[in-house]
Amino acid sequence: MNQDTIAAIATAPGRGGIGIIRLSGPESERVLREVFRPASAFPAASSWPSHRMIYGHLTNGDEILDEGMAVLMRAPRSYTREDVVEIQLHGSAFLLEEALELCLKKGARLAGPGEFTRRAFLNGRIDLSQAEAVMSLIQTETDRQRRAAVRQLEGGASAFVRDLSSRLNRLQAGIAACIDYPEEVSEEEGAAGLRPEIEALIRDLESAVDERGSRLLYDGLRVTLFGRPNGGKSSLLNRLTGEDRAIVTDIPGTTRDVIRGEMTLDGIRIHLEDTAGLRESDDLVERLGVDRSEKAIREADLRLLVLDASAPPSEEDLRLAARLSGEDAVVLSKRDLPPRLRPEDLRRRMTGSPEILTASVLEPNGLADLKAFLARKAKAETGLAVTLPRHLDAIRRARGHLRDALRTLETGPLDLCSVDLQSAQEALCEITGERAGEKLLDEVFSAFCVGK
Ligand SMILES: Nc1nc2c(ncn2[C@@H]2O[C@H](COP(=O)(O)OP(=O)(O)O)[C@@H](O)[C@H]2O)c(=O)[nH]1
Ligand SMILES: [Mg+2]
Known part of the structure; x- marks a missing residue:
């Protein structure tokens, strides 16, 4: 869990009916209490109710800055699984900057791009492909893009990766058995059993990769x-x-x-x-x-x-x-x-x-x-499991490793084939971000907007 508390303006820059300040982290509630005064006292004065909109005023102590609504969502039932606060104010860019400034003065730190979603990922609420789906939804311009993003947010790509991963695991276990108990299963028998399985995996990866569909979805058709x-x-x-x-x-x-x-x-x-x-x-x-x-x-x-x-x-x-x-x-x-x-x-x-x-x-x-x-x-294929370019790239690499595995089956010992399967597994896991390094996370989240 992160120890610091982040804050950002969550709504688009410019003027709007309402603007939202968002906080996440252990100090969220304290900051909320210091900047927002509820219009009526809570029944038990000490406890701020969770998941309830409270009407009141934003104040810097001396002066009322605005009138609005605030909600506290206590961990873990929140977007980031940390304490999250959202304060709805009038949507003036100037006013929101002032409100944000106030939260920062009370000890919050300005959030980086996508940092709320990054915390949701690091705290295990969503995987990396779902985090990217959030970004896709924010950028959605057409009905079909929206459907692809929602499918991904609901875990479409994750389920696809999980299925292939578990099949790869089974193959790995089979190889290990051949190597450890050569008297039960010979290497030749083991290899013969592996070939169709690997071929089926390659076929499934290929059917998930629809380059044209993906390009149509995000770039459109140039006529x-x-x-x-x-x-x-x-x-x-x-x-x-x-x-x-x-x-x-x-x-x-x-x-x-x-x-x-x-x-x-x-x-x-x-x-x-x-x-x-x-x-x-x-x-x-x-x-x-x-x-x-x-x-x-x-x-x-x-x-x-x-x-x-x-x-x-x-x-x-x-x-x-x-x-x-x-x-x-x-x-x-x-x-x-x-x-x-x-x-x-x-x-x-x-x-x-x-x-x-x-x-x-x-x-x-x-x-x-x-x-x-x-x-x-x-018309593009609908029901694509995988549409984002980053995911397509990972799938292409996984497919390459599986083809290597087929070649290794012809010539090398089984444990070399196991190395190829392992590489395929790792490429697939990049999609969901299992064991993802800082570098990959920075790359993915730098494309996000601040406040999400
Ligand atoms: N009757 C008729 N005239 C058309 C039609 N489309 C274009 N025009 C006329 O054809 C001329 C050339 O049109 P324009 O769109 O500038 O052609 P462009 O040079 O290919 O871009 C104009 O006088 C148009 O009003 C059509 O469907 N029916
Ligand atoms: Mg013309």
Whole structure:
């Protein structure tokens, strides 16, 4: 248990209806008593009730600083398993700084980033993956991120690690038995039994690692709209994001720079990029814009070639279409106008087989097909056990050690295989933070905000 008492402002900086000061540690109650005066005395004057909101005043002894509510949560029934105090005040940044200053004067120390959660971890209330889930929840921006974080907070990753760990333990015990009682189980028999078990472990690790799903979850999907000038790209960006970001005119070459917008589909963030129309130009600014477009097109997860369906396709359009992969799509825009380019005509003249969609920004449901397409592309595996990059890295290393173990089974003595299994075990334990060193903890918690 920590001997000192930490304090921090737990709410976001800035102005809010309410702001919260939080304390944790053995001196929390004393500090509370010195800075907060309950409006009515407790039945037994000496005991401050636990887990009960108390109305009263924040005071520096001479003067009332604010009116608010305070709660004491006695150890171990608290977030950190220490005595925790939360004082709710009015949410002025100035007032909260003053209240915090007062608590520090009474002997509390300013908390570091994530120090409350770090104490919850050190005191065994949560494991490291759950501590990280708290941070993920604070940073959550979409429904799907929230679900992944809650799953992790409820122990999803922990259960996964526990299951694999106990299977590894059993294998280790089997090896030890072979080595200690060679007359009962020969090394060959032992090795033959191990192989399928290790292969099953590798399979389970692989199915837990969904790189694409994880990247979609945290980074979202990057989609670039490209094509000749005047195809309707900027209009699509504006309609999809619901904002008037890009300038739309009937003058070709209006968009010069890459313009970005965001939308959320099925809980996945989609980063849309509208690019300068691709064409030869004498205009320096437009040429630079085209260079940037080329870069955006190369780096995108998904490309949408926007072609004006009210005009026949040019050779240039067909050349651009040839750059699309099976993941990408052609969007035939302005389908509200008399068509001069139909999907089937285009299909006949195209080499690859990207999807062909039609759209209009003037029709009420003109973007439904495009949205359905994007939603399909944004679909990730759900129910992932492991999503955080740090965890994925640990799993990859564990998998590497298990592959080493399979190789060792072919050539070396069983106790060498045991060393590989041990290394796999250690990599997995980094996820839950068992035997985690200060360095790892500093790394994880430095990303937290102060006050959590
Ligand atoms: N009728 C019709 N006109 C459109 C549609 N989308 C864009 N336009 C018009 O086409 C012209 C070029 O649009 P813009 O979005 O600037 O194309 P960009 O150069 O590809 O970005 C503008 O005059 C738009 O109003 C559409 O769905 N239907
Ligand atoms: Mg444009």
